[in-house]
Amino acid sequence: MTQHPFDQAIELSCLAREGDTTRWAGATTESYWNMIGPFGGTTASLIMQSLLSSPQRSGDPISLTLTYASAVRQGEFEIVTHLVSATRSTQHWSVQLAQGPDRTVAVNAIAMFATRRDTWAASEARMPDVPPAEACEVFQQPPGVVPWLHNYTFRVLQGNILQARSGQASEDSTSTLWVSDKPPRPLDFASLTSYCDAFFPRIYLRRGQIVPAGTVSLNIYFHATSDRLAQLGSAPLLCTARGLNYGGGFFDQNAQIWSPDGFLLANTQQMVWYKE
Amino acid sequence: MTQHPFDQAIELSCLAREGDTTRWAGATTESYWNMIGPFGGTTASLIMQSLLSSPQRSGDPISLTLTYASAVRQGEFEIVTHLVSATRSTQHWSVQLAQGPDRTVAVNAIAMFATRRDTWAASEARMPDVPPAEACEVFQQPPGVVPWLHNYTFRVLQGNILQARSGQASEDSTSTLWVSDKPPRPLDFASLTSYCDAFFPRIYLRRGQIVPAGTVSLNIYFHATSDRLAQLGSAPLLCTARGLNYGGGFFDQNAQIWSPDGFLLANTQQMVWYKE
Numbered sequence: 001m002t003q004h005p006f007d008q009a010i011e012l013s014c015l016a017r018e019g020d021t022t023r024w025a026g027a028t029t030e031s032y033w034n035m036i037g038p039f040g041g042t043t044a045s046l047i048m049q050s051l052l053s054s055p056q057r058s059g060d061p062i063s064l065t066l067t068y069a070s071a072v073r074q075g076e077f078e079i080v081t082h083l084v085s086a087t088r089s090t091q092h093w094s095v096q097l098a099q100g101p102d103r104t105v106a107v108n109a110i111a112m113f114a115t116r117r118d119t120w121a122a123s124e125a126r127m128p129d130v131p132p133a134e135a136c137e138v139f140q141q142p143p144g145v146v147p148w149l150h151n152y153t154f155r156v157l158q159g160n161i162l163q164a165r166s167g168q169a170s171e172d173s174t175s176t177l178w179v180s181d182k183p184p185r186p187l188d189f190a191s192l193t194s195y196c197d198a199f200f201p202r203i204y205l206r207r208g209q210i211v212p213a214g215t216v217s218l219n220i221y222f223h224a225t226s227d228r229l230a231q232l233g234s235a236p237l238l239c240t241a242r243g244l245n246y247g248g249g250f251f252d253q254n255a256q257i258w259s260p261d262g263f264l265l266a267n268t269q270q271m272v273w274y275k276e
Numbered sequence: 277m278t279q280h281p282f283d284q285a286i287e288l289s290c291l292a293r294e295g296d297t298t299r300w301a302g303a304t305t306e307s308y309w310n311m312i313g314p315f316g317g318t319t320a321s322l323i324m325q326s327l328l329s330s331p332q333r334s335g336d337p338i339s340l341t342l343t344y345a346s347a348v349r350q351g352e353f354e355i356v357t358h359l360v361s362a363t364r365s366t367q368h369w370s371v372q373l374a375q376g377p378d379r380t381v382a383v384n385a386i387a388m389f390a391t392r393r394d395t396w397a398a399s400e401a402r403m404p405d406v407p408p409a410e411a412c413e414v415f416q417q418p419p420g421v422v423p424w425l426h427n428y429t430f431r432v433l434q435g436n437i438l439q440a441r442s443g444q445a446s447e448d449s450t451s452t453l454w455v456s457d458k459p460p461r462p463l464d465f466a467s468l469t470s471y472c473d474a475f476f477p478r479i480y481l482r483r484g485q486i487v488p489a490g491t492v493s494l495n496i497y498f499h500a501t502s503d504r505l506a507q508l509g510s511a512p513l514l515c516t517a518r519g520l521n522y523g524g525g526f527f528d529q530n531a532q533i534w535s536p537d538g539f540l541l542a543n544t545q546q547m548v549w550y551k552e
Contacts, residue, residue, distance in 0.1 A: 108370060121524070207396070217341075249390070264520060271339050
């Protein structure tokens with residue numbers, strides 16, 4: 001069986017382990033290339049994968065936060081994971097992705113893992129009222145899009161890229177879409193992490209045009225458990241995002257990732273640099 | 277002039293500097309004590325203050341993210357700031373707060389600072405439609421509340437602590453309130469950081485009762501600039517928070533901090549551990 005391009009993109013090999021610190025080696029792949037570096041979601045998935053691969057890791061991810069310090073360049077990189085603190089049920093991690101002879105840090109990250117317990121549970125947020133993925137048309141990507149987009153099937157219900165290129169400014173930056181891996185791939189925390197960054201910059205919709213922009217910080221809070229993700233298989237996920245404030249070269253975005261049956265798998269926030 | 281209790285709580289002295297790494301010393305104060313440790317907002321402010329105090333720091337904070345690894349114990353602590361990466365206009369930091377002879381990490385944090393530029397700007401989110409602070413009654417705190425609450429004036433418009441203790445479960449965890457330092461203190465990034473954590477756990481409102489709970493991760497995206505904060509003086513800020521999903525021992529909270537004239541100063545998200 002051929003390896004899924006996503007599994008190829010997040011493949012890491014362990015270089016060395018010393019106490020609570022592990023060094024991992026990986027390399028960028030063409031299939032998840034964005035404009036001047038790999039798709040930021042793939043980079044975030046690599047950070048997640050380095051933690052999931054750690055023999056010291058216990059429990060499921062609760063939070064993952066990255067700041068992108070510089071563009072990841074084509075080729076090899078190293079990820080260093082460090083277990084900062086642990087109790088019987090929680091773990092706190094620091095992770096950095098670095099490249100080149102001077103070990104330039106491209107990503108600075110922290111994460112928390114925990115063993116979940118059965119507790120009172122409730123969903124307060126509601127999934128947007130949309131037709132099921134099967135009833136929605138697959139979005140035909142316009143020619144010339146960046147490579148990573150070809151690895152996903154998008155069914156866009158609101159706020160597509162054509163609108164963002166229309167020259168027509170909008171007061172509402174919301175995008176709502178079904179997203180799935182192409183070819184289908186069973187969901188896990190690594191792929192869910194990428195889904196959290198699968199939105200083009202909200203400012204495109206606000207301005208009705210493409211302006212230089214890139215995520216500088218990504219924060220993810222996970223509600224999904226390994227079991228729930230396993231049960232979902234390769235089901236499309238409903239992803240919805242909206243910007244809140246734009247100014248001084250930065251805007252924020254709040255986004256939610258839902259299972260088809262309306263469970264909030266992840267609540268995520270990002271800060272995006274833009275120009276003009 | 278007597279030092280404001282907040283300035284006392286975030287006071288740090290530089291112990292040593294070596295290259296891009298600086299060690300700071302501080303101590304907990306009684307006035308911002310919570311139940312079993314200092315108010316988490318004060319701890320977050322200390323992390324912010326260590327960065328603001330750094331001679332290497334340039335620009336304004338864009339993002340600050342903390343995970344709370346263990347309760348800060350009464351007494352002295354050390355903060356280590358490390359400048360991970362810098363360009364002409366951006367800086368990426370790692371920060372840890374540790375305590376005790378074994379240097380137990382209580383807080384693991386990352387932050388990004390940047391020099392902002394004039395760009396196209398817009399506010400997409402709208403401040404809740406509420407009366408001005410002056411027209412709102414000051415919330416009379418019930419007897420026996422934790423010490424840190426006495427350092428703030430709350431004018432609660434929705435979701436107060438009495439409701440959260442009523443035994444009456446609620447479908448909506450929203451709290452909306454005007455918050456100001458008591459006695460008044462000119463706003464800065466350190467105090468704004470605390471405001472981002474000035475909400476009791478959303479689950480209290482959902483359950484209508486107090487259950488064991490504590491923030492494990494706090495993420496803040498700043499839209500305020502130093503200039504804007506200076507112009508606001510010690511004006512009350514409108515703070516609004518809501519939970520999205522509760523399960524497996526953790527819930528999330530999205531919150532926004534607004535200036536009286538409707539500018540979104542900070543968009544913040546946190547993950548909270550709870551029991552039962």
